[in-house]
Amino acid sequence: MEDTDPELYREAFRSADIPMLIADTNFAFRDINDAGLDFLGYEFDDIIGESVGLIAADEEVYYEIVEQMISGETWSGEFMARRKDQQVVYGQGFATPMVVSGDVEGILAFFVDTTKQRHYENASEVLNRLLRHDLRNELNVIYGYTQQVASRLDDEKALEELELVQEKVLDIVHKSERARDLREHLERSHDVSNHPVKLDVVLNNKIVDTMIEFPDAEFEFGPFPQVEVIADDLLGEAIECVLENAVTHNDKETPQVEISVKRDGGHVIVRIADNGPGVPEEQRDLIFGREEYDQLHHGTGISLFFADNVISSYNGTIWVEDNDDEGAVFCIRLQEPTAID
Structure with a gap:
């Protein structure tokens, strides 16, 4: 293979669908393929010319890699990278010195993106702990009432307390059923890659499901634009969680929910507005379970936690705003496929 055209190797490097980079002996970028730039x-x-440390989100691991390279040894393990937008992504990495005529001339590194897997594993773990925590607390309440x-037994208030037990x-x-269902969805989608999904179809299906589940609520929506977004099979479940939240945490006799969609420079924003009590600004991270675990049970529950983790796995975002009249607006921003081409 000594007479193989070097351009063949260069083309293999550039066209590989996993992130790959080449650094010099000073650990500065000398080349990076398209998959690495996208990642x-x-x-x-x-x-190019910047230190590889620019993308290292874990200094300890980065210096461990540097030491291995200086020693002329290969390295493999978990690697946390920091994107240009400061988002931390996770990968399984491999790095090796490139030796030419006995001298180290550079470093080759590549990694496999495991960010989505990490999100889902974390979400599944917390769902289990959250369920056990809530069950234990509420069973204690039941025990107290009984x-x-x-x-x-001859007290008239006994009947009222019995109703509380029920x-x-x-x-x-x-x-229990919701946590089980959400975990099953996570496990089924564990190895499913993000891909273009027809947002209008998903929305129409889930709105109909929610209308059937909550016949006393009013839903307002018009024809949605026929647009695709980067997601997977869990998108519908995440949207359904937000729709359910708009009804179950609504304090009005007739909950009203308005769903709209707009395109915004390579992204699509789904807005789900309700006429409920609204969400105070200081609680807007708490309801998604973004605080430490020991505070999670003070939030809304597992559904919004699930939705937040699923949307994040698409490099999307979900947040809450005040509604103009009353209530809250849950906004979900997703990428269009053309935005990442």
């Missing part, structure tokens, strides 16, 4: 969000001229009922039991059943 990190940089233009070629912006990153003790009170047993101690005064409500708590139903709440536990609902949470």
